[in-house]
Amino acid sequence: MVEISPKAAFAKGFRATLPFLIVVTPFSMLFGVVAQEAGLQLAQTMGFTILVIAGAAQFAALQMMVDGATLPLVLLAALAVNLRMAMYSAALVPHLGKAPLRVRALAAYLLFDQTYAISVAAYEKDPTWQLPQKIGFYFGVAVPLASVWCSMTLVGALIGSAVPPEFALDFALPITFLALIAPMLRSLAHVVAALISVVVALALSSLPTGVGLIIAAIAAMVAGALVETWAERHSK
Amino acid sequence: MTWTNSEIWTIIGLLAVGTFAIRFSFLGLLGGATLPPVVLRLLRYTPVAVIPGMVAPLVLWPQATGGQTDLPRLLAALVTFGVGVWTKNLIASILSGAATLYAGLWFSGGLL
Numbered sequence: 001m002v003e004i005s006p007k008a009a010f011a012k013g014f015r016a017t018l019p020f021l022i023v024v025t026p027f028s029m030l031f032g033v034v035a036q037e038a039g040l041q042l043a044q045t046m047g048f049t050i051l052v053i054a055g056a057a058q059f060a061a062l063q064m065m066v067d068g069a070t071l072p073l074v075l076l077a078a079l080a081v082n083l084r085m086a087m088y089s090a091a092l093v094p095h096l097g098k099a100p101l102r103v104r105a106l107a108a109y110l111l112f113d114q115t116y117a118i119s120v121a122a123y124e125k126d127p128t129w130q131l132p133q134k135i136g137f138y139f140g141v142a143v144p145l146a147s148v149w150c151s152m153t154l155v156g157a158l159i160g161s162a163v164p165p166e167f168a169l170d171f172a173l174p175i176t177f178l179a180l181i182a183p184m185l186r187s188l189a190h191v192v193a194a195l196i197s198v199v200v201a202l203a204l205s206s207l208p209t210g211v212g213l214i215i216a217a218i219a220a221m222v223a224g225a226l227v228e229t230w231a232e233r234h235s236k
Numbered sequence: 237m238t239w240t241n242s243e244i245w246t247i248i249g250l251l252a253v254g255t256f257a258i259r260f261s262f263l264g265l266l267g268g269a270t271l272p273p274v275v276l277r278l279l280r281y282t283p284v285a286v287i288p289g290m291v292a293p294l295v296l297w298p299q300a301t302g303g304q305t306d307l308p309r310l311l312a313a314l315v316t317f318g319v320g321v322w323t324k325n326l327i328a329s330i331l332s333g334a335a336t337l338y339a340g341l342w343f344s345g346g347l348l
Contacts, residue, residue: 022327023326023327026327026330027326038237039237040244041241041244044241044244044245044248047245047248048248048251051248051249051251051252052248052251052252052255053255054255056283056287057251057255060286060287060290061247061251063290063294064290065237065239065244065247066237066299067299068237068238071243071246071247074247075247075250075251075254077286077290078251078255079251079254079255079258080282080285080286081282081283081286081287082254082255082258082259083258083279083282084279084280084282084283085255085258085259086258086259086261086262086279087276087279087280088259089258089259089260089261089262089263089264090261090262090276092262092263093262093263096263097263101264104260104263104264105260105264107263108256108259108260108263108264109256109259111259111263166341167338168300168308168309168337168338168341170298170299170300171294171298171300171309171312171337172334173294174291174294174295174309174313175312175313175316175330175333175334175337176330177287177290177291178291178295178313178316178317178320178329178333179316179317179319179320179326179329179330179333180283180287180326181283181284181287181288181291181317181320182316182317182318182319182320182321182324182329183320183321183324183325183326184283184284185284185321189281190281190284193281193284193285194284194285194288195288196285197284197285197286197287197288197289197292198288198289198292200289201288201289201290201292201293202292202293202296205293205297212289213286213289213290216285216289217282217285217286217289218285219285220281220284220285220286220288220289221278221281221282221285222278223281224278224280224281224284224285225274225277225278225280225281228277228280229277
């Protein structure tokens with residue numbers, strides 16, 4: 001097999017990401033629109049997008065802020081949404097663990113669902129790749145995603161204030177979350193976790209905003225893990 | 237919203253640091269260390285554990301209608317979710333949910 005240059009690997013990653021940009025574009029615009037709608041200043045909206053740079057967690061933080069949760073609960077809910085990235089971080093160690101520290105730091109900053117999924121799939125498909133190719137491909141995926149995410153949030157934020165209240169943008173967030181979560185229900189364990197989350201959150205909705213959600217999330221994670229363990233035992 | 241500017245910037249700053257710490261955790265600091273399988277197993281369920289519980293009250297008791305269950309919003313949620321499960325396509329799911337919401341609001345006289 002002919003070894004490809006890191007540059008060619010970057011181009012390869014870039015091409016693999018193009019279809020995903022179609023999804024990221026409206027999603028990032030939506031964050032801009034909804035953040036302006038919620039009353040954030042333009043700089044704050046962009047601060048979220050550039051510094052936090054994590055779609056679902058940004059939406060989650062915004063929703064908790066609009067709901068009037070306390071500051072620690074806003075943070076807890078948004079960071080809980082991001083916890084899955086620790087798993088991605090661990091999964092990348094065999095591939096990028098030997099890269100220089102600043103490369104790993106930049107890779108961590110740009111670690112999204114898509115960068116993780118697209119890169120690891122490509123690494124497994126072509127095991128001949130060495131560290132330079134892997135790094136090239138990774139940033140070929142990450143750079144267009146991050147650029148589109150940030151620039152399209154700005155576009156959304158700029159047009160956001162022009163949207164009248166009849167358009168029911170209050171419901172843009174729930175719809176986005178439902179669309180995000182539906183494809184994730186790919187096993188019985190995921191379905192059970194989601195159901196427990198809904199039931200416990202609704203049952204505890206009279207607690208201060210966010211408290212019930214944290215309890216529901218913990219219960220749901222444990223339920224998901226238990227069902228997975230149970231399913232494994234029964235498939236053997 | 238009742239947040240001051242400094243509070244909003246505090247949230248952004250802490251979330252930025254916290255999110256980076258999560259992303260950098262293994263790649264940056266723990267190096268070759270591996271997570272105990274039970275932890276990995278729990279982490280796998282964080283998105284489906286957090287997001288449904290956050291959305292459910294918003295769907296059943298929307299603030300825009302003062303907490304009253306609202307048929308257009310409920311239908312929009314069901315369609316979004318149904319299309320999402322069926323197609324696994326984020327955009328198709330969002331668009332069909334939005335279309336349902338606007339159709340419902342239009343029929344009930346809420347839109348224009």
